[in-house]
Amino acid sequence: MKTQFSKLNYSSETFKDKLLRLIRRSLEDDKAQDIIVINLKKKANFTDYLVIASGTSQRQVASMAQHLREKLKNVGLANVPIEGSKQNDWVLIDGGDVVINIFRPEIREFYNLEKMWNGELIDSVESGENNIELS
Numbered sequence: 001m002k003t004q005f006s007k008l009n010y011s012s013e014t015f016k017d018k019l020l021r022l023i024r025r026s027l028e029d030d031k032a033q034d035i036i037v038i039n040l041k042k043k044a045n046f047t048d049y050l051v052i053a054s055g056t057s058q059r060q061v062a063s064m065a066q067h068l069r070e071k072l073k074n075v076g077l078a079n080v081p082i083e084g085s086k087q088n089d090w091v092l093i094d095g096g097d098v099v100i101n102i103f104r105p106e107i108r109e110f111y112n113l114e115k116m117w118n119g120e121l122i123d124s125v126e127s128g129e130n131n132i133e134l135s
């Protein structure tokens with residue numbers, strides 16, 4: 001998979017599209033629940049996309065975060081910070097243009113980031129005039 005990403009400009013929309021698909025695929029492979037992507041390009045200056053997913057237990061949340069970190073490292077995003085890995089109730093992975101939040105369901109419901117950001121929920125990633133399906 002590294003060769004697929006190796007010649008890309010990390011700030012390009014093509015890279016972001018592929019990165020979102022990689023993240024979603026990783027979360028789906030690890031049986032994450034209720035995966036959503038929120039487009040924050042017009043609402044935030046710290047990231048372009050917010051990915052939110054749920055895991056059924058602290059162990060699953062931790063495992064998903066570690067798998068995702070390894071996959072991000074394999075595409076050239078080394079030293080990706082992970083916050084919350086001590087409790088694993090809510091883990092944040094800062095991928096720069098894509099920030100990933102993995103919650104246990106009750107913690108996700110309590111913080112309700114979807115409502116807080118009230119952003120555009122997307123099922124596909126825009127790349128110019130074309131949409132690239134995430135799933």
